[in-house]
Amino acid sequence: MKKLISILLVFLSLTTVAQNKKLEAANKVNGKTVLFESGTRVKITTLDRKKFVGDLAVKDAETITVNGNDVALSNIGSIKNYTKGGRTAKNILYGVGAGLIVGSGVAGAAKSGSAFALFMGGTATAITGALVNNKHKTLVYRNYIFKVVE
Incomplete structure (x- = not known):
């Protein structure tokens, strides 16, 4: 044994x-x-x-x-x-950034004061998405x- x-x-x-x-x-x-x-x-x-x-x-x-x-x-x-997780986060941030930029265009067409804030938020989110997976x-x-x- x-x-x-x-x-x-x-x-x-x-x-x-x-x-x-x-x-x-x-x-x-x-x-x-x-x-x-x-x-x-x-x-x-x-x-x-x-x-x-x-x-x-x-x-x-x-x-x-x-x-x-x-x-x-x-x-x-x-x-x-x-890595799989980094690509998923990158795609989500790109999507949210694109949505905010499109939302700023809609808000600008409606002569809303929040168009610039939406555009800047969308741009910052898209740039963050571009930098997420660059490690x-x-x-x-x-x-x-x-x-x-x-």
């Missing part, structure tokens, strides 16, 4: 301590690195202009997989962290070297 428990403990510890493979993008100029772990949602554009959005998985040292599509490291044109930069192959690390 002790052997069975110890073997089970060894297998569990191997799976929890095992190193995961990651995709590393190293800047060619300053050497700063960005790591993409397996399971991270990314948007990849290949050199032949195919686009893939989904969860990243490292297949081997030269190939990664995005939603079942194999991409060679030498074929990566650009890669970007592509993840697109890493382009001209400036970065891509490799798999453990």
Whole structure:
């Protein structure tokens, strides 16, 4: 019984301590690195202009997989962290901003004094929407070297 428990403990510890493979993008100029772990949602554009959005998985040292599509490291044109929540907030802010700007046009046509306030609020909301999802930069192959690390 002790052997069975110890073997089970060894297998569990191997799976929890095992190193995961990651995709590393190293800047060619300053050497700063960005790591993409397996399971991270990314948007990849290949050199032949195919686009893939989904969860990243490292297949081997030269190939990664995005939603079942194999991409060679030498074929990566650009890669970007592509979170779902940030895009939703961005689209909501764009929609609200557009609605306020249209509302300012209606209020202006009705000669209401609130047209300027609606226009400024709509513009500020649209600008905020544009800035929401800009924390993840697109890493382009001209400036970065891509490799798999453990």
